[in-house]
Amino acid sequence: MLGFSRTREWVYPQSVSGRFTTLRRWTFLVLHLVLFITPWITVNGHPALLIDVPDRRLYLVGQIFTDSDTIFLLLALWFLAFTLFFVTAVLGRIWCGYACPQTVFLETWIRPVELWIEGDRSRRKRRDAMGLSLDLVWRKIAKWTVFLAISLLLAMALMSPFAGARELWTGHAGPVEYTLVAIVTAAWFWDFTWFREQFCNYLCPYARFQSALTDDETLLVAYDEARGEPRAYGPEAAAEGRCIECKKCVVVCPQGIDIRDGFQLECIQCARCIDACTEVMGNLDHPTLVHYGSIAEGEGHKVRRWRPRTVVYAALLLGIVAVGTGLVIRRVPFEATVNRAP
Numbered sequence: 559m560l561g562f563s564r565t566r567e568w569v570y571p572q573s574v575s576g577r578f579t580t581l582r583r584w585t586f587l588v589l590h591l592v593l594f595i596t597p598w599i600t601v602n603g604h605p606a607l608l609i610d611v612p613d614r615r616l617y618l619v620g621q622i623f624t625d626s627d628t629i630f631l632l633l634a635l636w637f638l639a640f641t642l643f644f645v646t647a648v649l650g651r652i653w654c655g656y657a658c659p660q661t662v663f664l665e666t667w668i669r670p671v672e673l674w675i676e677g678d679r680s681r682r683k684r685r686d687a688m689g690l691s692l693d694l695v696w697r698k699i700a701k702w703t704v705f706l707a708i709s710l711l712l713a714m715a716l717m718s719p720f721a722g723a724r725e726l727w728t729g730h731a732g733p734v735e736y737t738l739v740a741i742v743t744a745a746w747f748w749d750f751t752w753f754r755e756q757f758c759n760y761l762c763p764y765a766r767f768q769s770a771l772t773d774d775e776t777l778l779v780a781y782d783e784a785r786g787e788p789r790a791y792g793p794e795a796a797a798e799g800r801c802i803e804c805k806k807c808v809v810v811c812p813q814g815i816d817i818r819d820g821f822q823l824e825c826i827q828c829a830r831c832i833d834a835c836t837e838v839m840g841n842l843d844h845p846t847l848v849h850y851g852s853i854a855e856g857e858g859h860k861v862r863r864w865r866p867r868t869v870v871y872a873a874l875l876l877g878i879v880a881v882g883t884g885l886v887i888r889r890v891p892f893e894a895t896v897n898r899a900p
């Protein structure tokens with residue numbers, strides 16, 4: 559059955575706290591505020607954000623774009639693409655760890671609910687491994703019921719910019735909109751109950767091509783092999799600040815990987831392992847062995863934030879912003895009614 563151990567290699571990430579976890583929580587809060595509040599704000603009598611697909615209109619902070627404004631759509635797509643290229647080249651997969659809806663929703667809603675209903679990692683793991691029992695079944699049903707409610711809430715919020723927040727939340731949207739809400743709810747429910755980290759590992763297109771967007775100077779979550787190895791249990795390694803094999807960085811990882819094995823495609827750069835190792839090594843009066851770094855830094859080279867790749871991306875971004883701003887300023891909106899001649 560779903561979520562029970564033998565059905566797949568299930569990941570049971572342990573809870574963690576620390577500097578980056580706190581930073582991520584604040585980021586998630588801001589993103590939730592944007593998601594839930596933006597569709598309710600009106601500017602000049604129109605929603606701040608409304609993507610009216612049937613009428614082919616986009617309402618964006620007081621501006622109305624129609625299908626004759628495709629140049630803006632093109633510029634917006636270029637802007638988003640080059641922002642992604644630029645940010646990935648400099649900061650790596652910062653999007654995955656801090657802003658991707660998959661990460662944001664799992665961390666904000668799903669893991670706390672799971673912790674609340676099923677307990678911590680060891681309890682969840684032990685209960686799942688024991689197989690069917692009354693205790694297991696009622697907790698799974700309770701958890702999935704809450705997950706379903708969360709999925710519906712998030713689907714409503716995500717559909718609000720398309721259907722209009724007021725219409726959707728007050729039951730005045732059309733059947734197509736509510737059918738889409740049901741589909742999105744089902745997709746999130748499936749993801750929360752079952753798919754989870756497999757989405758990043760097997761489905762996400764960004765994860766596939768991000769290796770082409772990064773280089774040796776890109777920031778990533780890395781293990782300090784020079785200081786950490788040879789890893790060993792015992793007081794000698796602890797005194798020298800080497801890795802003491804506590805595996806705390808492994809058990810907190812939501813992707814189920816060991817950062818000490820080097821850069822891996824599955825790593826979403828959530829920095830949970832940094833917080834875990836910071837706590838462990840901090841207790842031994844040593845700096846963390848897992849940190850934000852780069853391959854070049856690890857090899858003793860200087861890291862250039864401004865290198866040909868990032869300069870080109872930044873220049874293109876500035877160009878797109880300049881052209882877009884100029885076009886918006888010079889844009890003269892007009893409304894016309896065409897009547898058929900008698």
Ligand code: SF4
Nearest residue numbers: 801802804805807835
């Ligand atoms: S948390 Fe730090 S000390 Fe513990 S296993 Fe990971 S790298 Fe080694």
Ligand code: SF4
Nearest residue numbers: 811825826828829831
């Ligand atoms: S290795 Fe560290 S940064 Fe990467 S996914 Fe796991 S916990 Fe997050």
